[in-house]
Amino acid sequence: MASAQTPAVIMDNGTGLTKLGFAGNDSPSWVFPMAIATSVASSGNKPAAPTKPSFRASTTASSTSSISGGNLSTGINKRDMADLDFFIGDEALEAAKGPSYSLSYPIRHGQIENWDQMERFWETSIFKYLKCEPEDHYFLLTEPPLNPPENRENTAEIMFESFNCAGLYIAVQAVLALAASWTSSKVTDRSLTGTVIDSGDGVTHVIPVAEGYVIGSAIKNVPLAGRDITSFIQTMLRERGEKDTSLRTAEKIKQQFCYVCPDIVKEFNKFDSHPDMFAKYMVETVSQRKIEVDVGYERFLAPEIFFNPEIASSDFLTPLPTIVDQCIQASPIDVRKNLYKNIVLSGGSTMFKDFGRRLQRDLKGLVNERVHSSERRSGTKSSGVQVQVISHKRQKNAVWFGGSLLAQTGEFRGYCHTKRDYEEYGPNIVRSFSLFNAV
Amino acid sequence: MLQLEPQNPLIKESFTTVLDKEYAPISLDRIITDFDFTSYKISTPTSKTTILFSISIKCWKDLLNYGVLELVHSRYSQYPFITIDDRATQDPGYDLSLIVDLQAYHQVIDSVNVDELIEELSLLKRNCFAAPFLQAFNRYQDLSQNVKIDPNNLYGEDSQISSNEQVLKLDYRDAESIYIKPSHDRVTVIFSTIFSDEIDKVFSKVFLQEFSDARKRSIQKAPQVINSHNEVPLEIKHLVHDPDNKDKVYITFVLFPRHLNTEEHKWNSITHIQLFRSYFHYHIKIVKCYLHQRMRFRVNTFTKILNRARRDVDEEEMRAERKTASGRRFEQRV
Ligand SMILES: Nc1ncnc2c1ncn2[C@@H]1O[C@H](COP(=O)(O)OP(=O)(O)O)[C@@H](O)[C@H]1O
Ligand SMILES: [Mg+2]
Numbered sequence: 001m002a003s004a005q006t007p008a009v010i011m012d013n014g015t016g017l018t019k020l021g022f023a024g025n026d027s028p029s030w031v032f033p034m035a036i037a038t039s040v041a042s043s044g045n046k047p048a049a050p051t052k053p054s055f056r057a058s059t060t061a062s063s064t065s066s067i068s069g070g071n072l073s074t075g076i077n078k079r080d081m082a083d084l085d086f087f088i089g090d091e092a093l094e095a096a097k098g099p100s101y102s103l104s105y106p107i108r109h110g111q112i113e114n115w116d117q118m119e120r121f122w123e124t125s126i127f128k129y130l131k132c133e134p135e136d137h138y139f140l141l142t143e144p145p146l147n148p149p150e151n152r153e154n155t156a157e158i159m160f161e162s163f164n165c166a167g168l169y170i171a172v173q174a175v176l177a178l179a180a181s182w183t184s185s186k187v188t189d190r191s192l193t194g195t196v197i198d199s200g201d202g203v204t205h206v207i208p209v210a211e212g213y214v215i216g217s218a219i220k221n222v223p224l225a226g227r228d229i230t231s232f233i234q235t236m237l238r239e240r241g242e243k244d245t246s247l248r249t250a251e252k253i254k255q256q257f258c259y260v261c262p263d264i265v266k267e268f269n270k271f272d273s274h275p276d277m278f279a280k281y282m283v284e285t286v287s288q289r290k291i292e293v294d295v296g297y298e299r300f301l302a303p304e305i306f307f308n309p310e311i312a313s314s315d316f317l318t319p320l321p322t323i324v325d326q327c328i329q330a331s332p333i334d335v336r337k338n339l340y341k342n343i344v345l346s347g348g349s350t351m352f353k354d355f356g357r358r359l360q361r362d363l364k365g366l367v368n369e370r371v372h373s374s375e376r377r378s379g380t381k382s383s384g385v386q387v388q389v390i391s392h393k394r395q396k397n398a399v400w401f402g403g404s405l406l407a408q409t410g411e412f413r414g415y416c417h418t419k420r421d422y423e424e425y426g427p428n429i430v431r432s433f434s435l436f437n438a439v
Numbered sequence: 440m441l442q443l444e445p446q447n448p449l450i451k452e453s454f455t456t457v458l459d460k461e462y463a464p465i466s467l468d469r470i471i472t473d474f475d476f477t478s479y480k481i482s483t484p485t486s487k488t489t490i491l492f493s494i495s496i497k498c499w500k501d502l503l504n505y506g507v508l509e510l511v512h513s514r515y516s517q518y519p520f521i522t523i524d525d526r527a528t529q530d531p532g533y534d535l536s537l538i539v540d541l542q543a544y545h546q547v548i549d550s551v552n553v554d555e556l557i558e559e560l561s562l563l564k565r566n567c568f569a570a571p572f573l574q575a576f577n578r579y580q581d582l583s584q585n586v587k588i589d590p591n592n593l594y595g596e597d598s599q600i601s602s603n604e605q606v607l608k609l610d611y612r613d614a615e616s617i618y619i620k621p622s623h624d625r626v627t628v629i630f631s632t633i634f635s636d637e638i639d640k641v642f643s644k645v646f647l648q649e650f651s652d653a654r655k656r657s658i659q660k661a662p663q664v665i666n667s668h669n670e671v672p673l674e675i676k677h678l679v680h681d682p683d684n685k686d687k688v689y690i691t692f693v694l695f696p697r698h699l700n701t702e703e704h705k706w707n708s709i710t711h712i713q714l715f716r717s718y719f720h721y722h723i724k725i726v727k728c729y730l731h732q733r734m735r736f737r738v739n740t741f742t743k744i745l746n747r748a749r750r751d752v753d754e755e756e757m758r759a760e761r762k763t764a765s766g767r768r769f770e771q772r773v
């Protein structure tokens with residue numbers, strides 16, 4: 001049983017990064033790639049060779065570690081043992097450099113695709129990274145918008161049956177992002193109504209939320225996100241023939257140097273008249289040798305693909321502000337006003353400097369145009385629409401932070417389903433969770 | 440890979456950052472937890488260069504009786520920039536604080552083995568839990584010097600003197616305890632643990648059998664493990680309040696002189712034994728995950744076979760098959 005003191009565990013498993021930590025903290029304890037490296041032997045269907053495996057995998061185990069090690073049954077074949085041989089996160093990326101492991105990402109487009117891998121990913125996250133006995137903690141997990149209820153049930157099955165966790169709450173990421181925006185001074189009423197722009201590694205979602213409920217029919221997906229910006233930068237580096245064009249370098253350049261500009265043409269001119277706008281990125285190599293990479297127009301061009309998608313993609317051409325406008329227009333008329341007033345940013349790929357300002361300006365332009373044309377047609381004066389995009393300090397891991405805020409309240413445990421509930425009613429109890437009201 | 444480390448990785452990471460030469464002080468306030476209802480807090484309530492590192496442990500009261508404060512002082516007071524607050528006066532709800540003064544640290548930074556210090560800080564929980572073990576080990580040493588080995592006791596049964604020896608008890612979780620009993624030729628450590636889940640209970644039996652058998656097979660150096668499912672071991676019979684609890688499992692480790700002869704062996708034994716419960720539960724969970732994986736695989740193969748067996752029904756047949764609720768066919772008029 002969880003004692004009154006043990007903090008809840010917040011796990012936000014995104015497409016690209018996993019954010020793990022404890023309720024009450026203001027940033028996640030762990031942020032690492034949502035990757036798992038599995039032994040190549042476990043994926044092939046080779047005939048099983050009888051071996052005498054040891055339950056201790058590490059060869060460096062000291063002699064006394066056998067106190068708790070000991071041989072498991074001898075009847076297990078090699079392939080089965082290979083299933084126990086895996087790494088997650090940064091260790092997985094490291095292991096996958098060798099020939100004996102293959103790398104996979106169990107989450108695609110925000111949804112869990114491979115449950116075997118996900119179960120192992122959680123097991124290691126909980127025991128090895130967070131050092132938690134799941135029986136002692138309540139858990140808050142996050143899910144993308146429109147997650148099928150079957151996925152929730154599968155998640156509950158793993159959390160309760162494999163791990164016996166004390167209690168579970170599954171929250172919609174967009175709702176948590178709204179809660180996280182309460183830390184901004186611009187937010188005056190702590191409502192759960194607003195438009196969330198969640199841009200992570202794999203996808204960008206635009207999600208209208210009214211009083212804590214996602215307006216599913218109006219959700220819009222943009223197939224451009226962090227990964228595409230990084231590869232755009234990488235292409236530019238390659239075309240110029242820079243000395244280092246690795247994904248890692250492109251990623252670093254993106255995070256350190258990129259920003260959103262008000263106008264591309266002016267920005268090109270600015271670069272040409274001010275050579276100091278060109279930056280240099282130092283790649284640290286293992287051998288202490290420094291490689292210098294020039295950083296040029298990609299500083300503002302890369303994030304520009306949100307606003308002018310045609311520079312990077314040939315099949316998706318709608319700018320983000322237009323998508324946001326369409327999304328709000330597709331929502332019920334009585335909430336539109338509040339959706340325009342509270343547009344909240346969330347996720348790593350909204351971190352570019354001035355991203356929010358540009359979005360607000362472009363969106364305002366679209367809205368005002370519509371208001372004017374309707375005024376001209378009807379001949380009456382409209383009261384106008386307030387458009388406000390909210391950036392805040394916790395934006396990068398907003399989903400995680402929102403979870404931390406909600407799970408540290410005294411009421412949180414009351415909203416969770418417990419292991420007892422699960423055993424009594426079965427997995428379908430997690431199809432619904434009561435909603436958090438204002439804190 | 441499937442090993443649990445005794446160090447807390449988050450403490451390690453925090454102090455690796457904080458104790459770095461180039462660290463630019465920021466204000467900190469973070470909670471970290473560990474197994475067995477242990478939590479830590481790293482914060483900077485007074486100034487950014489004074490790190491308050493507090494720990495709370497569920498069985499702190501027991502540990503106090505077994506000399507945890509002396510032990511903590513002996514391990515951390517060698518660092519002049521660390522102050523030990525025995526009662527965590529600045530952090531209500533916590534049991535003990537270490538106050539790291541970064542300014543003082545930077546003055547002596549060249550004489551400090553930083554890696555060792557970080558390691559030592561990340562082992563705070565283990566170090567606290569070591570107190571009763573060390574006390575029992577010392578008692579064993581006293582006893583072994585004073586008690587002559589009885590030449591008639593060929594079977595190594597407990598002698599009269601040591602069976603009256605006091606048992607050190609740690610209520611490390613809600614209803615689970617560790618009992619440590621020193622005697623003149625061994626130290627016996629008994630764990631009680633509870634499996635709330637029925638499936639876990641079954642696995643635990645299999646596992647424990649393996650632990651006992653492991654020694655027979657290959658790992659001679661491992662300590663003897665005796666497990667008794669619902670029966671309370673003789674040594675602690677008088678200490679257990681709920682002898683009829685059917686969910687409780689008792690596991691006995693017998694540490695022999697070879698596990699206790701050097702400082703290194705002693706600490707090694709402590710490190711592994713105090714992690715045992717978490718390790719045990721972790722491995723049962725690994726096995727469950729592993730079985731689920733096999734089951735999913737099975738179900739998938741069966742589904743594939745079933746799908747292959749399904750006959751494609753064409754449009755014509757479909758129409759012929761259509762029936763009303765009462766079972767009557769539709770009349771097809773063309
Ligand atoms: N400061 C930054 N500037 C720009 N992009 C960033 C920054 N920090 C992180 N990112 C990008 O954000 C993405 C991860 O965002 P996140 O919201 O965690 O994604 P997800 O939830 O989909 O895993 C990565 O593509 C990463 O490169
Ligand atoms: Mg995300």
